[in-house]
Amino acid sequence: MWKKWLGKLGGTEDKSHLYQVLNEKRIPKHIAIIMDGNGRWAQKRGMPRAFGHREGAETLKKIVRFSSDIGVGALTAYAFSTENWKRPAEEVGLLMKLIAEYLDGNIEEMHQNNVRVRFIGKTEELSDGLRHKIEKAQTRTANNTGLVLNLAVNYGARTEITRAVQLIASQVRDGLIKPEDITENTIQQNLYTGDLPDPDLLIRPSGDFRISNFLLWQCAYTEFWYTETNWPDFTPELLVQAIIDFQNRERRFGGLKK
Ligand code: FPP
Numbered sequence: 001m002w003k004k005w006l007g008k009l010g011g012t013e014d015k016s017h018l019y020q021v022l023n024e025k026r027i028p029k030h031i032a033i034i035m036d037g038n039g040r041w042a043q044k045r046g047m048p049r050a051f052g053h054r055e056g057a058e059t060l061k062k063i064v065r066f067s068s069d070i071g072v073g074a075l076t077a078y079a080f081s082t083e084n085w086k087r088p089a090e091e092v093g094l095l096m097k098l099i100a101e102y103l104d105g106n107i108e109e110m111h112q113n114n115v116r117v118r119f120i121g122k123t124e125e126l127s128d129g130l131r132h133k134i135e136k137a138q139t140r141t142a143n144n145t146g147l148v149l150n151l152a153v154n155y156g157a158r159t160e161i162t163r164a165v166q167l168i169a170s171q172v173r174d175g176l177i178k179p180e181d182i183t184e185n186t187i188q189q190n191l192y193t194g195d196l197p198d199p200d201l202l203i204r205p206s207g208d209f210r211i212s213n214f215l216l217w218q219c220a221y222t223e224f225w226y227t228e229t230n231w232p233d234f235t236p237e238l239l240v241q242a243i244i245d246f247q248n249r250e251r252r253f254g255g256l257k258k
Pocket of ligand 1: 035036037038039040041053056057060078079080081095098099102151206231
């Protein structure tokens with residue numbers, strides 16, 4: 001399927017060598033992305049930060065299409081953290097608007113591509129209007145069996161883990177489970193991503209090397225990949241490079257070399 005992207009990746013240089021080394025049998029089941037560097041991208045061009053976010057939303061569209069096409073199982077994209085409320089109200093408002101526009105403008109295409117859209121985070125704190133769109137998008141795509149797109153909005157991993165602890169404590173209080181029966185699996189299942197495998201690969205563009213309160217539990221053995229490129233300039237070609245690097249890494253999960 002991904003071969004149809006050959007020649008569509010921009011630039012004149014032949015990209016076919018990238019595909020030839022992509023092992024179709026080891027495509028990551030779950031990729032997490034911190035969509036960083038939108039503000040810097042805009043500022044470098046003398047534009048307001050909003051332009052960077054807008055362009056970042058365009059990049060997300062391309063990456064979702066491409067990931068779906070090459071058979072990635074799940075893509076979790078960090079769109080707005082529980083800490084991002086500290087930003088000026090104008091920027092927060094713009095980001096919320098972009099998320100709403102993203103749903104309005106893309107849900108049908110994603111549905112046609114068998115993408116299942118889900119939101120992770122405290123969506124109950126978002127505006128009624130946005131929550132309504134989220135509900136509609138999730139319901140529309142609920143039965144799709146292709147790529148699971150998790151959009152992390154008002155998401156923070158510490159909040160997610162705290163919520164899991166609260167859910168488990170309620171189950172103990174109600175006599176459904178005993179404290180000694182709580183396992184790592186119990187915690188994993190009570191996270192927003194409980195039904196998904198942990199990310200195989202975490203991509204952070206824009207040259208920062210932080211996890212920024214993203215998927216802390218789930219990333220215990222995730223392979224990290226960084227690039228200096230800001231998110232608005234991120235391309236399917238860079239995703240291919242990240243996947244090739246991932247495919248050439250040896251994952252030992254604390255064990256020894258095979
Ligand atoms: C971090 O870069 C990015 C964000 C806080 C927002 C990410 C949002 C989008 C890509 C668009 C909207 C989302 C969807 C789902 C359509 P930054 O702004 O902190 O960049 P900087 O570090 O260069 O300032």
